[in-house]
Amino acid sequence: xxxxxxxxxxxxxxxxxxxxxxxxxxxxxxxxxxxxxxxxxxxxxxxxxxxxxxxxxxxxxxxxxxxxxxxxxxxxxxxxxxxxxxxxxxxxxxxxxxxxxxxxxxxxxxxxxxxxxxxxxxxxxxxxxxxxxxxxxxxxxxxxxxxxxxxxxxxxxxxxxxxxxxxxxxxxxxxxxxxxxxxxxxxxxxxxxxxxxxxxxxxxxxxxxxxxxxxxxxxxxxxxxxxxxxxxxxxxxxxxxxxxxxxxxxxxxxxxxxxxxxxxxxxxxxxxxxxxxxxxxxxxxxxxxxxxxxxxxxxxxxxxxxxxxxxxxxxxxxxxxxxxxxxxxxxxxxxxxxxxxxxxxxxxxxxxxxxxxxxxxxxxxxxxxxxxxxxxxxxxxxxxxxxxxxxxxxxxxxxxxxxxxxxxxxxxxxxxxxxxxxxxxxxxxxxxxxxxxxxxxxxxxxxxxxxxxxxxxxxxxxxxxxxxxxxxxxxxxxxxxxxxxxxxxxxxxxxxxxxxxxxxxxxxxxxxxxxxxxxxxxxxxxxxxxxxxxxxxxxxxxxxxxxxxxxxxxxxxxxxxxxxxxxxxxxxxxxxxxxxxxxxxxxxxxxxxxxxxxxxxxxxxxxxxxxxxxxxxxxxxxxxxxxxxxxxxxxxxxxxxxxxxxxxxxxxxxxxxxxxxxxxxxxxxxxxxxxxxxxxxxxxxxxxxxxxxxxxxxxxxxxxxxxxxxxxxxxxxxxxxxxxxxxxxxxxxxxxxxxxxxxxxxxxxxxxxxxxxxxxxxxxxxxxxxxxxxxxxxxxxxxxxxxxxxxxxxxxxxxxxxxxxxxxxxxxxxxxxxxxxxxxxxxxxxxxxxxxxxxxxxxxxxxxxxxxxxxxxxxxxxxxxxxx
Numbered sequence: 001x002x003x004x005x006x007x008x009x010x011x012x013x014x015x016x017x018x019x020x021x022x023x024x025x026x027x028x029x030x031x032x033x034x035x036x037x038x039x040x041x042x043x044x045x046x047x048x049x050x051x052x053x054x055x056x057x058x059x060x061x062x063x064x065x066x067x068x069x070x071x072x073x074x075x076x077x078x079x080x081x082x083x084x085x086x087x088x089x090x091x092x093x094x095x096x097x098x099x100x101x102x103x104x105x106x107x108x109x110x111x112x113x114x115x116x117x118x119x120x121x122x123x124x125x126x127x128x129x130x131x132x133x134x135x136x137x138x139x140x141x142x143x144x145x146x147x148x149x150x151x152x153x154x155x156x157x158x159x160x161x162x163x164x165x166x167x168x169x170x171x172x173x174x175x176x177x178x179x180x181x182x183x184x185x186x187x188x189x190x191x192x193x194x195x196x197x198x199x200x201x202x203x204x205x206x207x208x209x210x211x212x213x214x215x216x217x218x219x220x221x222x223x224x225x226x227x228x229x230x231x232x233x234x235x236x237x238x239x240x241x242x243x244x245x246x247x248x249x250x251x252x253x254x255x256x257x258x259x260x261x262x263x264x265x266x267x268x269x270x271x272x273x274x275x276x277x278x279x280x281x282x283x284x285x286x287x288x289x290x291x292x293x294x295x296x297x298x299x300x301x302x303x304x305x306x307x308x309x310x311x312x313x314x315x316x317x318x319x320x321x322x323x324x325x326x327x328x329x330x331x332x333x334x335x336x337x338x339x340x341x342x343x344x345x346x347x348x349x350x351x352x353x354x355x356x357x358x359x360x361x362x363x364x365x366x367x368x369x370x371x372x373x374x375x376x377x378x379x380x381x382x383x384x385x386x387x388x389x390x391x392x393x394x395x396x397x398x399x400x401x402x403x404x405x406x407x408x409x410x411x412x413x414x415x416x417x418x419x420x421x422x423x424x425x426x427x428x429x430x431x432x433x434x435x436x437x438x439x440x441x442x443x444x445x446x447x448x449x450x451x452x453x454x455x456x457x458x459x460x461x462x463x464x465x466x467x468x469x470x471x472x473x474x475x476x477x478x479x480x481x482x483x484x485x486x487x488x489x490x491x492x493x494x495x496x497x498x499x500x501x502x503x504x505x506x507x508x509x510x511x512x513x514x515x516x517x518x519x520x521x522x523x524x525x526x527x528x529x530x531x532x533x534x535x536x537x538x539x540x541x542x543x544x545x546x547x548x549x550x551x552x553x554x555x556x557x558x559x560x561x562x563x564x565x566x567x568x569x570x571x572x573x574x575x576x577x578x579x580x581x582x583x584x585x586x587x588x589x590x591x592x593x594x595x596x597x598x599x600x601x602x603x604x605x606x607x608x609x610x611x612x613x614x615x616x617x618x619x620x621x622x623x624x625x626x627x628x629x630x631x632x633x634x635x636x637x638x639x640x641x642x643x644x645x646x647x648x649x650x651x652x653x654x655x656x657x658x659x660x661x662x663x664x665x666x667x668x669x670x671x672x673x674x675x676x677x678x679x680x681x682x683x684x685x686x687x688x689x690x691x692x693x694x695x696x697x698x699x700x701x702x703x704x705x706x707x708x709x710x711x712x713x714x715x716x717x718x719x720x721x722x723x724x725x726x727x728x729x730x731x732x733x734x735x736x737x738x739x740x741x742x743x744x745x746x747x748x749x750x751x752x753x754x755x756x757x758x759x760x761x762x763x764x765x766x767x768x769x770x771x772x773x774x775x776x777x778x779x780x781x782x783x784x785x786x787x788x789x790x791x792x793x794x795x796x797x798x799x800x801x802x803x804x805x806x807x808x809x810x811x812x813x814x815x816x817x818x819x820x821x822x823x824x825x826x827x828x829x830x831x832x833x834x835x836x837x838x839x840x841x842x843x844x845x846x847x848x849x850x851x852x853x854x855x856x857x858x859x860x861x862x863x864x865x866x867x868x
Contacts, residue, residue, distance in 0.1 A: 059152065062102040062125065063090050064161040069109035071232035072124045073219035074145040083138035090160040091131065091139060099128045102149060102165050105233060116154035116161070122237045125149045125167065145219070148236065170215055173241045181245035182214055188252035189221050195259040199224070218244045225255065303331050306347055314356035319524040323350045346461060349468060349522065354481045358530060359440045363394040368437035375433040376426050377567045378559065381812075382419070385554055386434060389417065416509045418490065418535040418548075421556030422673035422787070424606020427536040428486060434534070435484035443474040448489035453499025456508065458521035468521040471508055475531070482530035490547070491537035502544045509533055509550040538671040557786040558605025558673040560814050561598050561794070568594045572611045580618040587621060588634045596637045600647035603794060605673025605787060617643040658765040662757030664836065665768040666749030667792055667800075668741065669784035674791030676768055677741070679734055679749045681757040686729025694734030697742025704732050707750040709775055710829065711758065718833075719844035720758045730754070745782035747773040748801065748832045755833060761841040768792040769801035769832060777829040785809035789817055801826055801835050 065087065072078055082091055094101050104123030106114040130142040148168040156162035189207055193199045203224055210217045222235055231251065238244045310323045330343045365387055372383045419427040428444075435442035450456075458469035467473070474485065487509075493502050507513045508528060516525035535551055537543055559567065573589050597617075602609040617635065620643040624631050632639055641647070657663055662681040667674060692704045708730060715722045732750060734741055748771040756763045770788050772780040781803045792800050802809075804825040810818075824835045834842070 059164060059166045061155060061162060061164050062100060063094055064102045064104060064119070064123075064151070064154065064163040064165075065090055066106040066114040066119050066161070067103055068106060069229045071105050071229060071236055072103045072126055072143065072145045073223055073232075073236060074124055074147055075216045075219050076223045077129070077142060077144045078223070080141045080143055081138055082141065083136070086160050088139060091128070091141065094128055095131055100146075101126055101128060101143075102151070102163060103143070103145075104151060105229060109229070115157065119151065120233065121151055122168070122233070123149055123151065123165075124236070125165070168239075170239060170241050170244075173214070174212075175242075178214055178242060178245065181242065181249060182217055184249055185217060185221060185245060185252065188249065188256055192225075192252060192256055192259065195256070195263060214241050214245060218248055221252075222248060225251065227251065303327065306330075306351065309351035310347075313351045313353070315350065315353070316355065316525070319350060319355070319522075319526075322524050323347060342461065346521075349472075349476075350524075353472070353476055353526065354479055355526075357480050358482045359438075359480050363390050363397070363438060365391050365394065368434070371433050371437035372430070375429060377570060378563050379426065379430075379556065382430065382554055382556060385417070386430070389415070390434075390438070415511070415552040416533045416535065416550060418537060418543075418551035418553050419556055420491075420537045420540050420553055422538060422558055422605035422671065424604060424608035425556045425558060426606075427556060428488060431484055431486045431534045431536070434532070438484070438532075440532070441478040441480050441483040442486065443478045443483050444486040444488060445470050445474055446488045447501070447505075448492040449494065450501050451494040453501050453504045454520070456501050456504035458519045460520045461523070466521055468519050469504075471517070471528070472519045472522065472526065475526070475528075481527065482532070484532045484534065487533060487535040489537065490535040491539050491542040493544075502547045505547055506550060509535070509547070557812075558790045559607060560790060560816055561595065562816050563814070564598045564607055564610055565591060565594050567607050568598070568610055568614065572607065572614050576611065576615045576618045580615065580622045582618060582622055582625070587631065590634055590636050592637050593635045593640045596640045596647075597644070599794070600649055601640075601644055603649050603675070605790065613644060658763055661760045661762050662753055664749045664753040664756065664763045665765075665792075665795075665797065666746045667768050667770045667788040668743060668745060669787045669791075674784060674787035674789075676791055676795045676797070677734055677746075677749075679732070679746065679753040681733075681750075681753040682731050683724075683728045683757060684731070685727065687727075688725045689729045691729065691731040692733075693731070694736075695740045696734060697740065699742050699744050700734070700746055703744065703747040703772065704750050706773060706775060707747055707754055708732075710751055710773060710777055711754045713775070714777070715758075717845070718755055718759065719841070720755075724758055730757075743782075744772045744780075745770045745784075745788075747771060748779060748826070748829065751829055752832060752836050755841075756837070759841055759844065761837060761844075763836050764799070764838055766797060767799045767801065767836045768795070768797040769836060771801070771803040771806075771826065771832070773829055779803045779826045779828060779832065781805035786812050789813055789821065789823075793817060793821055798822060799824060799835065801832050803827075 067080075082088055090101070102123055103126050104119045104121075106119050108118065111118055124145045125147045126143045126145050128141055128143050132140045134140060148170070149165040150168055152164045152166055154161055154163045186207055190204050193201065193204050207217065207220060210220060218235070218241070222232065227235075235244060235247055238247060306327055310320060310327065313320075315323065326343050326347055330340065330347065333340045333343070368390055369383070369387060372386065376383070419430060421427055431444075432442060454469065456469045456471060458472065459466035475481065475483070478485075487505070490505075493505075495501065507517060511529065514531075515527050515529040517528045518525050540548070540553065540555075569589070569591070573594075574584050577584050577587065594614075597610060597613045601613050604610070617640065621631055621635075657678050658665060664679045666677050666679050668677055669675075690705065690708055692701050696704070708725075711718065711720070712725055715724065732753070734746075748769045751773055752763055752769065770782055770785075772782060774780065785802060785806050786809065788802075789800055798820070799822045801824045804827050807825055810823060824831070826832045826835070
């Protein structure tokens with residue numbers, strides 16, 4: 001059954017109206033699995049062809065055609081396409097009858113063969129106006145929405161769906177709000193059409209010609225908007241016309257914002273493109289004008305400028321040859337080339353280095369001495385070494401100036417100084433004073449945590465973003481080829497798979513090689529022999545041996561209490577008063593106040609914490625001044641306790657901890673200076689095991705084993721029970737367990753603690769000791785004697801036992817240490833025990849030495865058992 005329609009009269013051939021904000025409608029198909037329905041041309045409002053009057057029918061039975069992803073609104077004309085057999089049969093039957101059909105969108109647009117449970121409840125009753133068959137067997141329809149309806153029940157599923165439906169006409173509404181919403185909708189729609197080029201202006205005219213029925217305006221505008229199927233369905237299901245208009249207004253506002261933003265972005269892009277084209281044309285015109293005037297281009301001017309800088313830079317022949325070669329390459333490249341910037345940056349580095357620029361200031365030894373004394377208290381040996389270094393350098397300069405032309409130049413091979421000492425003793429500030437006294441620039445490079453060799457030597461230019469190493473960068477910042485260059489924290493340099501920076505420093509610090517230092521980026525030699533390198537470190541042991549061999553080690557030990565008192569009075573107190581806004585002569589600090597901070601609030605080799613505590617007290621004073629409270633004219637110990645709270649360190653702690661047998665006082669050195677450490681020993685029933693705790697390193701564990709072996713081998717001589725080890729376990733502990741400890745200087749302290757434990761006699765509480773022992777009881781020399789002696793004195797120790805072979809180190813100790821302490825030199829462990837143990841122990845040993853006791857010892861002696 002067909003209904004042929006003349007092609008010229010088919011509604012599908014009417015002028016198309018763009019929908020959905022400028023895009024053609026998306027094909028929409030039915031979901032019954034046998035047919036498809038699609039919207040092929042924009043729908044149009046129907047004003048002159050009113051829908052058949054059927055509002056008196058409450059319920060009716062109609063064929064139901066599921067639609068895929070589209071919604072047909074009442075009072076609108078929309079084209080559809082059908083191609084599958086199920087839909088074609090439905091259309092044929094409808095065209096033979098009253099041409100009325102129920103259109104409902106299915107829930108899933110991708111589902112084929114939609115059934116009763118796969119369709120939405122609300123749809124539209126529509127009338128098929130025209131139908132046209134096409135050669136591929138499908139048909140084209142023009143359908144007009146008539147009225148909303150609700151699907152009550154699907155009464156038939158084959159050969160197509162038939163449902164009982166109920167019409168749902170919207171109630172007629174007329175109010176001031178309705179009129180306002182309609183006007184706002186028309187205004188927004190008119191602005192939207194103006195922003196979308198593909199929407200014809202006729203749409204605005206059609207909207208303005210809509211009669212006073214707000215429903216018709218809603219459906220007409222919504223049909224031509226880019227709305228998602230779910231949004232269209234939501235609008236269709238709204239019963240109130242007022243709510244429909246509000247929803248439509250909200251959507252129009254959002255869509256208008258998006259379109260206006262898109263237009264702004266497009267305008268900005270267009271303006272940028274226009275500017276680029278304009279700049280291009282202007283540059284071309286400038287080139288033409290310069291050519292006519294005989295002037296060079298910008299690139300030519302840049303080449304000439306670089307060539308002039310190469311001439312005046314004073315670079316050596318090798319570097320100039322490389323610079324000329326790269327300049328020639330640069331002149332042949334267009335400025336837009338990627339390699340242009342790389343070569344340009346390389347040439348900028350070459351011409352900006354101070355190849356021949358040096359400081360004009362001369363070396364003045366007397367001025368250097370004055371500056372060093374002004375900036376630093378004490379450190380006489382270090383100051384003398386610095387002055388010797390400068391004096392030799394001055395003499396070399398004088399001889400070079402007086403030498404005849406053609407004479408062999410003097411070798412410029414000054415040593416590299418390395419200041420080693422705990423934090424806060426003035427290593428870096430000494431370098432600053434040297435630079436100030438010589439009138440030179442100072443540059444600094446921290447090596448702490450540096451693990452990449454490229455940090456020193458730079459990256460090769462084949463890498464993207466390559467740059468010279470930090471040595472060359474620092475030289476350029478200094479602006480001279482002879483600055484004072486401080487290599488800070490050289491003991492904390494690391495290495496990993498990226499290379500060993502300490503090995504790269506060998507060339508920098510070797511006087512035989514650094515006159516031709518070759519950075520990977522520059523790839524030409526740069527003379528570093530005029531640079532005064534000064535390295536700083538906290539620990540000597542962690543500096544790699546080859547690197548240590550390149551430097552002259554100058555050790556800076558910690559300060560005595562007298563040194564700290566003078567430093568605090570002369571430098572730190574005035575500095576902190578000024579830093580906290582106080583007048584220097586407003587408050588007077590007594591020596592007792594400074595000594596109280598030094599002895600009871602800080603325990604360090606340097607003066608950093610001392611400065612912090614003085615700063616804390618100054619801030620308390622500043623607060624009192626601002627608040628109008630009375631400020632004492634003189635700061636004493638009482639004020640220090642008020643400002644800083646209770647003291648943190650006490651000498652009485654030493655006596656309390658050594659009052660029981662099995663505890664001795666050793667002295668160690670670490671990165672922050674020297675400090676005492678208590679060696680504790682105890683015994684318990686067992687089978688002869690040695691337990692060592694306190695996070696000790698391998699060296700200290702071996703010292704503990706050697707100490708126990710010595711005590712066992714000399715048990716009778718030390719007035720001990722010869723069988724103590726067979727029935728006891730020995731536990732040796734070095735507090736605090738959270739701090740790693742290692743080193744070869746705790747052997748005498750461990751042996752003394754074991755002897756005290758096994759004899760039951762406490763060690764003298766005023767004695768500290770250092771030194772390593774052999775199994776035969778010999779005391780071996782150790783390092784760090786000055787730091788250890790200072791630490792012992794800070795802790796209130798009056799007797800210090802050290803190896804005799806360290807006697808030479810006593811000459812480096814300050815005079816006040818010799819006045820306050822007794823130094824005992826020990827050759828053997830017997831000397832140590834003689835000094836550290838009280839008279840009770842010595843009396844026991846004398847009793848053991850009688851002939852009767854010696855005979856008994858000989859009778860009880862058992863043959864040694866050799867382990868297999």
